[in-house]
Amino acid sequence: xxxxxxxxxxxxxxxxxxxxxxxxxxxxxxxxxxxxxxxxxxxxxxxxxxxxxxxxxxxxxxxxxxxxxxxxxxxxxxxxxxxxxxxxxxxxxxxxxxxxxxxxxxxxxxxxxxxxxxxxxxxxxxxxxxxxxxxxxxxxxxxxxxxxxxxxxxxxxxxxxxxxxxxxxxxxxxxxxxxxxxxxxxxxxxxxxxxxxxxxxxxxxxxxxxxxxxxxxxxxxxxxxxxxxxxxxxxxxxxxxxxxxxxxxxxxxxxxxxxxxxxxxxxxxxxxxxxxxxxxxxxxxxxxxxxxxxxxxxxxxxxxxxxxxxxxxxxxxxxxxxxxxxxxxxxxxxxxxxxxxxxxxxxxxxxxxxxxxxxxxxxxxxxxxxxxxxxxxxxxxxxxxxxxxxxxxxxxxxxxxxxxxxxxxxxxxxxxxxxxxxxxxxxxxxxxxxxxxxxxxxxxxxxxxxxxxxxxxxxxxxxxxxxxxxxxxxxxxxxxxxxxxxxxxxxxxxxxxxxxxxxxxxxxxxxxxxxxxxxxxxxxxxxxxxxxxxxxxxxxxxxxxxxxxxxxxxxxxxxxxxxxxxxxxxxxxxxxxxxxxxxxxxxxxxxxxxxxxxxxxxxxxxxxxxxxxxxxxxxxxxxxxxxxxxxxxxxxxxxxxxxxxxxxxxxxxxxxxx
Numbered sequence: 001x002x003x004x005x006x007x008x009x010x011x012x013x014x015x016x017x018x019x020x021x022x023x024x025x026x027x028x029x030x031x032x033x034x035x036x037x038x039x040x041x042x043x044x045x046x047x048x049x050x051x052x053x054x055x056x057x058x059x060x061x062x063x064x065x066x067x068x069x070x071x072x073x074x075x076x077x078x079x080x081x082x083x084x085x086x087x088x089x090x091x092x093x094x095x096x097x098x099x100x101x102x103x104x105x106x107x108x109x110x111x112x113x114x115x116x117x118x119x120x121x122x123x124x125x126x127x128x129x130x131x132x133x134x135x136x137x138x139x140x141x142x143x144x145x146x147x148x149x150x151x152x153x154x155x156x157x158x159x160x161x162x163x164x165x166x167x168x169x170x171x172x173x174x175x176x177x178x179x180x181x182x183x184x185x186x187x188x189x190x191x192x193x194x195x196x197x198x199x200x201x202x203x204x205x206x207x208x209x210x211x212x213x214x215x216x217x218x219x220x221x222x223x224x225x226x227x228x229x230x231x232x233x234x235x236x237x238x239x240x241x242x243x244x245x246x247x248x249x250x251x252x253x254x255x256x257x258x259x260x261x262x263x264x265x266x267x268x269x270x271x272x273x274x275x276x277x278x279x280x281x282x283x284x285x286x287x288x289x290x291x292x293x294x295x296x297x298x299x300x301x302x303x304x305x306x307x308x309x310x311x312x313x314x315x316x317x318x319x320x321x322x323x324x325x326x327x328x329x330x331x332x333x334x335x336x337x338x339x340x341x342x343x344x345x346x347x348x349x350x351x352x353x354x355x356x357x358x359x360x361x362x363x364x365x366x367x368x369x370x371x372x373x374x375x376x377x378x379x380x381x382x383x384x385x386x387x388x389x390x391x392x393x394x395x396x397x398x399x400x401x402x403x404x405x406x407x408x409x410x411x412x413x414x415x416x417x418x419x420x421x422x423x424x425x426x427x428x429x430x431x432x433x434x435x436x437x438x439x440x441x442x443x444x445x446x447x448x449x450x451x452x453x454x455x456x457x458x459x460x461x462x463x464x465x466x467x468x469x470x471x472x473x474x475x476x477x478x479x480x481x482x483x484x485x486x487x488x489x490x491x492x493x494x495x496x497x498x499x500x501x502x503x504x505x506x507x508x509x510x511x512x513x514x515x516x517x518x519x520x521x522x523x524x525x526x527x528x529x530x531x532x533x534x535x536x537x538x539x540x541x542x543x544x545x546x547x548x549x550x551x552x553x554x555x556x557x558x559x560x561x562x563x564x565x566x567x568x569x570x571x572x573x574x575x576x577x578x579x580x581x582x583x584x585x586x587x588x589x590x591x592x593x594x595x596x597x598x599x600x601x602x603x604x605x606x607x608x609x610x611x612x613x614x615x616x617x618x619x620x621x622x623x624x625x626x627x628x629x630x631x632x633x634x635x636x637x638x639x640x641x642x643x644x645x646x647x648x649x650x651x652x653x654x655x656x657x658x
Contacts, residue, residue, distance in 0.1 A: 170229025533605020552586020
């Protein structure tokens, strides 16, 4: 018995030393920060007693940015930089998008539908082909065929450019350690920034229109392709590479015959992620003249026309699902070599698909039916608006016991958003900086803390301190709700196969929907304001938090769970004392992703009354006040960088905690 007692005590006491060491390190960091607060606090209070960011420490960039904007507008048609470089880039983008659009129109609705269905059948199976055909037919039936083709044309050009740019960057990073080290922080930062932050710089250079929308989409969608290309090249099997090298292959031969073929699945995954991010950005870029489905949603939201927004939002969701399923199926089937006897499988499959598409396109052209027939269109805007009007009259307020959706939004604003905003704005600016430093240093290194503090200080220097704290309060409130729900649902999915099966298709659909679409249902339910923007952020971030939590809890070492069961631990004890501690890294990643995704939608919430930084960006774009928009955009970048550093522990820190 004594031996068994000592054996059982050993695992319990073994990890105590590193945990105690970590506690001592954390205590030391807090003591250092407390000392800084004791020294610098009175000095800051003596000089700036108000507590708000001092006006003397702000830099007014509106005049220089205004002059820069005026110079660009005045010299866009005469300066050599625009005439011989940027002008050609802009013209090439316009020509490419217009060419693709004209090809789609020339193929007609039947030709495009046939081509999409045959491609889905070629790379996947009949069920996906039927889904694709039905999705495109629904787009036409909703009266959105032409906007859908406009969005597809813009996406086709943007995805091709993103794949080329991202593939070249990934190739360089995969073959060179120095390039990989140089690109990694840039790609990290780009992937944490909200989509809105990419719009203003391209608008400043290219103006409102399709070129700015395409280039913003390329910048936003290229990083996943670069990262996954680099990952695939670096993950090539060492045995295969040694065998190829031993045969005397040159560096180019090794790349073409070994590295790239071995990285095919990662390359297709990069294509999948690039397509999904391009669709999301192409929709958001409607605010800078992208046109298409996003413009329909944007115009409808601006006039709070939920029915019209839903009519354009449904095709966006259908496009997202079809594109995601098709590229994912291509990645899963790659290299399997399986043949099912279908004439659309094998080497001649693409030729047969092209021939069938050509026949259908020529047939509808001969019949004069290129355009979607008006008699096949069904408008859902009026019925949906009648439902919204009924909800406004019956569900917004006055519902017995539970209250209405407007009451929920008002309570969330009064009890959650307002206290958080007022509390953050009440804190002295130097206290906010110390709090940011403490959070970043506790889970990271002093470099992490310095980056976070400098990013937060830059917001104050830009004169966007109060607006940024307002945005931060919305993010914190939405993240809190997201984590409570996401952790609970994720744990349930990890511990129950039935729950996991029920959630999987729902999460799949939600994770393919562009950010813009989430604004439609919350406006229908809650109206406009900060609460609807936070609600949209919760819905958008929830799937990622649920999936990461479930995966982390599910992947806990089976031996540790078996040891806990053998010691008589209950199900709750196993969760609290084994699964959650061992899943700490995944839970921290879920927090980080929840914060980043929430910020992205809170910023877009400026379109539906979210206010703060999002409103400043929307106002700058809508009114042509690029100085206001650019300053707000830089503040968004700084806020996103700060939140990422505060919630992203370094790898070294995570290993020590484990």
